[in-house]
Amino acid sequence: MRVSIKRENKFVDYELEAEDITLLALLNKIKLEIDNTLSFSSGCRSSVCGSCSMRVNEREVLACSYKIAQGDRIEPLKNVEVIRDLVVNMDKSYETNARAKTWLHAFNAEVKLDHSDEKINELQSDCILCGSCYSACPVYAVNGEFLGPFALTRVWKYVSDKRESEPQETIETIQTNGVWDCTLCNECTLVCPQNISSKADIEKLRAKSSQYGYMDPSFGSFSGGFDGSPQF
CATH class of the missing domain: 3.10.20.30 (Beta-grasp domain)
Incomplete structure (x- = not known):
């Protein structure tokens, strides 16, 4: 061999x-x-x-x-x-969890979870922090401030938890160097040994962000129609 x-x-x-x-x-x-x-x-x-x-x-x-x-x-x-x-x-990659505030901010102990609630973010809890997704990520390769796949997956784990009564605080932290910077290339999903799709989690976080009035900042400079014509 x-x-x-x-x-x-x-x-x-x-x-x-x-x-x-x-x-x-x-x-x-x-x-x-x-x-x-x-x-x-x-x-x-x-x-x-x-x-x-x-x-x-x-x-x-x-x-x-x-x-x-x-x-x-x-x-x-x-x-x-x-x-x-x-x-x-791996210290720099692990630090993204702190920057993304991946924890419950306003824990409501009175809210009880049933089995269907547990299934919503069950897979995200299987992340073993191996760093494979960061190694494969083309965005993280050129932008070291990008929060990256496993941090954003952990964000989804907590903002989708019914016991979090103030998810907007966490959603706000991922608007810069976060959900809108991802190219949705799916490379992170392909190499994850736990079969976690950070791409799917980021898509759900984008939808959640939109619910709170956030949008892709690159749209702000868009002044034309889909055919390139100006809009009035």
Whole structure:
């Protein structure tokens, strides 16, 4: 088995005996048997903690669940600081949760949830903060202030909660570098190991924003009709 791993801005080839194993198992084998300087992150080994997220052949995966193949090219996540080899610093991405105020602001304890209420944002609660969506996001790649996929998914989780009596406060925080900046390319959904569609959540947040009188700011400079003619 031959694979290439990106280290210090260049790919290093490794060849070893391995068959039908996960990427994480392969990385451990390389570290133990070939090169003990190789650095990578891992935790639960059960696709729950998200710490082993990285890219294979330019696509985000969890190393503990991805089955390695001949010629795979492995590299760290994009759009984050690389600490060493496949280890990255996710602090800046995690900070978006605080900037987006992803929590209940006016919790109404008297409101009770039934099973249908729980289903509304059940999937959003499965986010493991692996950062794959930020790595795949073309907007975050060019705008580091963009709140990004998992922060906006968490916003939807809380503003759709019936116990939140003042959702507008949170909706206001996502109007700049938030819901209107997303291109709806769906790349975040395609790489999410939990099958969460941040694109769908952002679309729902746009609808929610409209209910409170917010709109895409780019419409403000639009002065023509759909055929380009001026409107009076």
